Amino acid sequence: MxxxxxxxxxxxxxxxxxxxxxxxxxxxxxxxxxxxxxxxxxxxxxxxxxxxxxxxxxxxxxxxxxxxRFGHKRTYWVQVEHIPDAEAINKLCTGVEIQDYRTRPAEVRLLFEEPTVSERHPPIRFRKNIPTAWLEMTLTEGKNRQVRRMTAAVGFPTLRLIRVSIAHxxxxxxxxxxxxxxxxxxxxxxxxxxxxxxxxx
Known part of the structure; x- marks a missing residue:
């Protein structure tokens, strides 16, 4: 260096x-x-x-x-409305259509325990009758607002988005x-x- x-x-x-x-x-x-x-x-x-x-x-x-061209990995913790099922997660993994683009394959898993994160100011909107869940999503591309558009495309809007790593x-x-x-x-x-x-x- x-x-x-x-x-x-x-x-x-x-x-x-x-x-x-x-x-x-x-x-x-x-x-x-x-x-x-x-x-x-x-x-x-x-x-x-x-x-x-x-x-x-x-x-x-x-x-x-x-x-x-280089496609380095970026990993996000994503809080979404409702609890995604296996079908939605499989779609996120294999690629979804957002606007006129199909996303590359991604690594996506449902986190069964809420990750330890800082408090957000202001906090996300809270609705008592709507559960939320956390996903861990690893992408090798970074289109504009891609994660939010991906989760919305499979019916689970993003409430909070935290990037936890870039490459290693x-x-x-x-x-x-x-x-x-x-x-x-x-x-x-x-x-x-x-x-x-x-x-x-």
Whole structure:
């Protein structure tokens, strides 16, 4: 890892835009949490999504992670309305039609215990007569609002969306609104993984 490259991960809260510039007073931005100059988010998390966001000034790495050709894994914990059945989960795994696109195969499983997550502010809407469930979804692509559109397509709207990992990088106890530098060893593993995908593609 060269001295002029910076790599950090951030635990993005709900309601924060994945950018440093303020467009409206309605949402916070990364500037409210991260005082590291010249780093930029790799990909994005929508303002109403939470979890792991990677930031760097390493242009080639940004390109590799943003290029669909490399298909690195992103894992999400997704709270949905109602309890998905086996048919719905199988559809999510094999691919669903969203707009004019069919999603790639994904790894999806129902979590039988609610994961340990930070409180959200504001909390999700609660309806006493409608149960909720958590899914773990691992995708190798990142279309706009893809997870939400996928669960809606099989009849289980997303209430809360948290990204818990990008490739092998994980939050690992990073608290909501906090960031930390990524270790040189982790960067080496990430680059090696992406290089292998490049050679195989």
């Amino acid at each position: 060269t001295n002029d490259h910076k790599y950090i991960i951030f635990h993005k809260p709900y309601g924060v835009l994945s950018q440093f510039t303020q467009e409206s007073p309605k949402h916070s931005t990364l500037k409210d949490y991260i005082q590291v100059p010249d780093v930029y988010p790799v990909g994005r998390l929508d303002w109403d999504s939470e979890g792991l966001l990677l930031l760097t000034n390493d242009g080639p790495l940004q390109h590799r992670l943003s290029n669909p 990088l994980q939050l690992n106890g990073l608290q909501l609104g906090e960031w930390r530098e990524i270790t040189p060893a982790d960067i080496k593993i990430l680059k090696k993984s992406l290089s292998a995908k490049y050679i195989l593609s």
